[in-house]
Amino acid sequence: MNVKNIMMTLALVAAIGAKAQKEVVAPQNVYARQTMSLNGDWHYFVDQQEQGYYDYRMNPTNWGYFVNAKPKKPSDLVEYDFDACPTMQVPGDWNTQDEQLFVYEGTIWMKKDFEIGDGLRTTDNGRFLLYFGAVNYEAIVYVNGKKAGRHVGGFTPFCYDVTDFVHEGKNFVIVKIDNKRHKDNVPTLIFDWWNYGGITRDVLLVSVPETYVEDYSLRLDALPQSADGKNSVIDFSLKLNRPVAGEAVTVTFPELKIRRTFSTDENGCLHEQLSTKKSKLELWSPDNPKLYKVLLEREGETIEDEIGFRIIETRGKQLLLNGKPIFLRGVCSHEETAYTSRRCNSAADADTLLSWARSLGCNFIRLAHYPHNEHAVREAERQGFLLWSEIPVYWTISWQNEETYANAERQLTDMIRRDHNRAAIIIWSLANETPHSDARDKFLGRLAQTARSLDNTRLISMAMEVTGASNYVNRLQDNMNKYVDVVSFNQYIGWYRDVNDAPKMKWEIPYEKPVIISEFGGGAKAGLHGDKGQRWTEEFQENLYRENLAMLDKIDGLAGTCPWVLKDFRSPRRPLPGIQDGFNRKGLFSDQGKRKKALYVLREWYEKKR
Ligand code: GCU
Numbered sequence: 001m002n003v004k005n006i007m008m009t010l011a012l013v014a015a016i017g018a019k020a021q022k023e024v025v026a027p028q029n030v031y032a033r034q035t036m037s038l039n040g041d042w043h044y045f046v047d048q049q050e051q052g053y054y055d056y057r058m059n060p061t062n063w064g065y066f067v068n069a070k071p072k073k074p075s076d077l078v079e080y081d082f083d084a085c086p087t088m089q090v091p092g093d094w095n096t097q098d099e100q101l102f103v104y105e106g107t108i109w110m111k112k113d114f115e116i117g118d119g120l121r122t123t124d125n126g127r128f129l130l131y132f133g134a135v136n137y138e139a140i141v142y143v144n145g146k147k148a149g150r151h152v153g154g155f156t157p158f159c160y161d162v163t164d165f166v167h168e169g170k171n172f173v174i175v176k177i178d179n180k181r182h183k184d185n186v187p188t189l190i191f192d193w194w195n196y197g198g199i200t201r202d203v204l205l206v207s208v209p210e211t212y213v214e215d216y217s218l219r220l221d222a223l224p225q226s227a228d229g230k231n232s233v234i235d236f237s238l239k240l241n242r243p244v245a246g247e248a249v250t251v252t253f254p255e256l257k258i259r260r261t262f263s264t265d266e267n268g269c270l271h272e273q274l275s276t277k278k279s280k281l282e283l284w285s286p287d288n289p290k291l292y293k294v295l296l297e298r299e300g301e302t303i304e305d306e307i308g309f310r311i312i313e314t315r316g317k318q319l320l321l322n323g324k325p326i327f328l329r330g331v332c333s334h335e336e337t338a339y340t341s342r343r344c345n346s347a348a349d350a351d352t353l354l355s356w357a358r359s360l361g362c363n364f365i366r367l368a369h370y371p372h373n374e375h376a377v378r379e380a381e382r383q384g385f386l387l388w389s390e391i392p393v394y395w396t397i398s399w400q401n402e403e404t405y406a407n408a409e410r411q412l413t414d415m416i417r418r419d420h421n422r423a424a425i426i427i428w429s430l431a432n433e434t435p436h437s438d439a440r441d442k443f444l445g446r447l448a449q450t451a452r453s454l455d456n457t458r459l460i461s462m463a464m465e466v467t468g469a470s471n472y473v474n475r476l477q478d479n480m481n482k483y484v485d486v487v488s489f490n491q492y493i494g495w496y497r498d499v500n501d502a503p504k505m506k507w508e509i510p511y512e513k514p515v516i517i518s519e520f521g522g523g524a525k526a527g528l529h530g531d532k533g534q535r536w537t538e539e540f541q542e543n544l545y546r547e548n549l550a551m552l553d554k555i556d557g558l559a560g561t562c563p564w565v566l567k568d569f570r571s572p573r574r575p576l577p578g579i580q581d582g583f584n585r586k587g588l589f590s591d592q593g594k595r596k597k598a599l600y601v602l603r604e605w606y607e608k609k610r
Helices: 002-019 345-361 375-381 402-419 440-455 497-502 539-553 596-609
Strands: 034-037 042-045 087-090 105-117 127-132 139-144 148-153 158-161 169-178 203-208 213-220 232-239 248-253 258-263 267-274 292-298 301-307 312-315 318-321 327-335 363-365 386-389 427-430 459-465 468-470 474-475 487-490 506-508 517-521 557-562
Touching: 002 042, 087 105, 087 487, 105 203, 139 158, 148 158, 169 506, 213 292, 213 301, 232 248, 248 267, 301 327, 312 459, 318 557, 327 345, 327 386, 327 427, 345 375, 363 375, 375 386, 375 402, 402 440, 427 440, 440 459, 459 517, 497 539
Parallel strands: 327 363, 327 557, 363 386, 386 427, 427 459, 459 487, 474 506, 487 517, 517 557
Antiparallel strands: 034 203, 042 087, 042 105, 105 169, 127 158, 127 203, 139 148, 139 169, 213 232, 232 267, 248 258, 248 292, 292 301, 312 318, 468 474
16 A cells, blocks of 8 residues: 555545534644634633533533623622633643642543634634643534534544634633543553553644645655665655645755755645755664755645655564664653653653653664654654653453444554654554453554554554463463564563572573563662662662573564653552652652763663674
8 A cells, every 4th residue: 555545545534534514624734824822821710510511410511601691790600710720731641730630530520712814814714723632531612602523532633624613813712631541441440550540742733725734644665776875766655635636745855956846736745756866865773863854836835844755664583774783772751740740741741751862872762652742753853762652551451342443443544644754753553452352452453554554654563471380480371472573571570570590591482573572671769779689779779680681692583672661650550658659659760850870780781782
């Protein structure tokens, strides 16, 4: 299936979900569009009983808080007032901005006023799109009292065409946010991270022409024939938001002296190949994270982007980047800030974590267990980190529930849609530690096929679990092996199993594919010292790493490791007073940036893997 069909499929899948209300496919590279940021102070108030949405018979009401009613005369009864409520920052989670909301799971209403001046409208008959980077978990969005739509899933973007709802001058947007956990959600009821609620990523009002570029793809078609990268072939596809034929689009790579103009077909799409001819194409890699500026121009629209070109593939048990074997010196990381432990939402937030990963000697990061924000992905790409991006199909979700499947598939589609131009991302991960069953296999098998049909240029994997360990033989038997390009599994010898077993361990991994240890590790309270047999001490964790790394070195086909985890992170599942205090302490760094002894063991091992 070529890229043009992939983008058609992407748009189709997204459009099916988007039929409701005003939802539209979130435009590719939204930050390069004409936008007005709606970030900043938003008024908010808690609505535990969702009185602002349901009447006292628990039927949805037309007079909910989304109307933003104001008393018109002294006798009028209006029992809420957004403008008299406190504000909090968007993007941001509510848990770390208001102490009373630290553990709150439920509904909160948020409102933002915004002005549409004539500056923003690009063309007379332009469209206004309202873009959310992410809202955890369920968002119901209203503009000037009218419902734009409902979105579920806390880690992927969504967008509404609100042209018919907005007007010059004063407007307001109201969002009902609910982060209550439910069995049939994705993730389900239990997960080992903090359930940060709120409008956790950017909100943008995007002004686009009536016909605009919805999506485009730029990637290397194949490894350059010549070592200097001349005559390399770039695969270029583009899709407009409407099936308009004959639209001229000019693509320019100034540094590669490429400037070509093409026109769209009857579907509003184009699919072309660009040759770099005499220009040498530098391939993107961790040692040389080369990005090329590109311009897409058409009437009423100019989109600028930075694109890296690389090829990722497997050959037997080898992982090859740009045709050369590579070892993934990785670490797992949650999307939680250093020092302040809140949801990350900027390149600066990412930069601190990336600098910690770099100090470990890493060239790879597993973004756990959900798609991280676009700023972090682009910053990692600029800094030369290879990435694993995952959807939160975590532990035991409702495998037989079709709505749960549609939700997971939508999150997968939106993850790939947003980041399919990012060279840094080499692996799409479908799941983490999921229990074996036919229903699970069917569910994940369908997701794998969707991922493959959406993007056949990257590797597919998931974090599996070792099955059946007797006599020190660990077997990996998983029906999902046939769908993945890389077999990855989590193992916790030394923490959930005895560290002294490590030297005796044998591994049976009957698949001719590269192996990634997607998690291993153990906890330590930074600054707590003692005997290596005493749990929670830095010496215990240090010894665990030493034993694990020696053990992992014996695994045939080992192509990468990403220990759990870069830094201590908040989790409601970690109450141990004086040690955990609401933090998972398996970090190599404490949440305050303290380096634990195990860090040096890993760094030394990664030095040898360069
Ligand atoms: C699991 C899981 C992580 C969790 C970790 C742990 O493997 O994937 O999300 O935090 O183990 O127990 O610390």
